[in-house]
Amino acid sequence: MVDTIRNVLIPVENGYDTVDVQVVDNAIAAISPGCDATNSAIDGKNKLLLPGFVNAHTHSSEMWQRGIMSVFPLELWLAELYDFAPLDIEKVYLSALGTAVETLLSGGTTVVDHLVLIPGKELETIASAVRAYKEVGIRAFVAPLIQDESLSAGIPSGESEQIHEPYFRSTQATLEIISEAVKQFHRPDEGMYIATAPTGIQLCSDALFTGCIELSEKYDLCRHSHLLETKAQEKLAQEKYGCSAVEHLKRIGYLSDRTSLAHCVHLTEADITILAETKSTVVHNPLSNLRLGSGIAPILKYRQAGINVTFGCDGASSNDSQDLLEAIKIGSILHNVTDSDYQHWITPRQAVEMASLGGAKALNMTSELGSLSVGKKADLVMYDLTSLSLLPRTDPIGLLVLGRPTNVVNSVWVNGKQIVADGKVKTIDVDNLRQELFNHSQWQTTRKSQTVAQIEAHYRTVMNLS
16 A cells, blocks of 8 residues: 655755655655655645554553543552542453544654553453454554552552552462463564553562563563652662662663663762663653652653653543643653753754654654654654644744644554544544443542542651641
């Protein structure tokens, strides 16, 4: 199959060029004015073509709790989430569909889903998300969220002695689930990937991390995890290891050029050096970091140190959105207040490169994704520059990143297949999805979490909030 996008605007070093972009099968075959005529010509006039962005960290099933979670820091927020997030397989499927659609319509062609698993139905949970992503046609890295320690273990002990209930599933049983998931669902040729993804040092043993390293090396999988999202996690690492979490992860071999780490809000200068040396990626989630009061990740420092940084929406109840353009905007301009030297600030073009090529680098796929280059896979997004929120005409990328663009995605291709045309997803019935999300939910207001009531006093004590 051959598609030619005619007379479309693309960014070049000193501005923009109007070109034709030819897609043959799943790859970009030509970028030049006046490509040969094809059976399928698409009008790109007054439109901007960019490589697809990567939503490099989210939790799709959190969609069911968005808009209602209490104003809490992460540790208490998680306790509430656990109390009120009983899932079923159908809800996992529907929220993965919703996450894919929202990502596509805000410029993303790839999603990294740190997927919450239903206890006792782990493989069915993964299968349900995989089914949804395949139906929509988005490129997906399903990263099952795993742990082997109980929720209370994620809070520092302080000067008190804490006894934690054993986790309900053994470390070995968890690793066997991931191994089986790889065998059943890891299909890179079909745009479907499994990643190893322990939730973080706060809820995972070294045995779980090292087991994930072994699986990653055996099957050539990406690695993912949360890292130092909160001050509490910084304290906890010192209690558990007597050093920073980054130093410990380096010691056990988890950090590498195939490792992406969500948040990284509280890093030391030594930590920054380690991440740069190991070529690990930081996934910046500015909206959830603000929503949960976790802090502002110093990503300008990270970039200056040579660390690859990309963007994630995070889950839809800590954000409470899957609008990737919003995350990119906030994740760029937020840092103008963290460094007075404006020469370090992130420009719109740099933000676009972080979201596309930076995302590809996080997934060890820069040879295949992340830029408009002949030979790379055709994961492309075309924006309508006549949309009201992208007018009047100035700098197209500036308007896209610094504005508040709404309904601006005209077309999306993933692996050469057009899955969005004229602003509408072609692969699934989005109106039916909206109705299903409505039918499977209800209006709610406030509620009380029993787990929060049990742990809040201890949390306030160890965080010096008493």
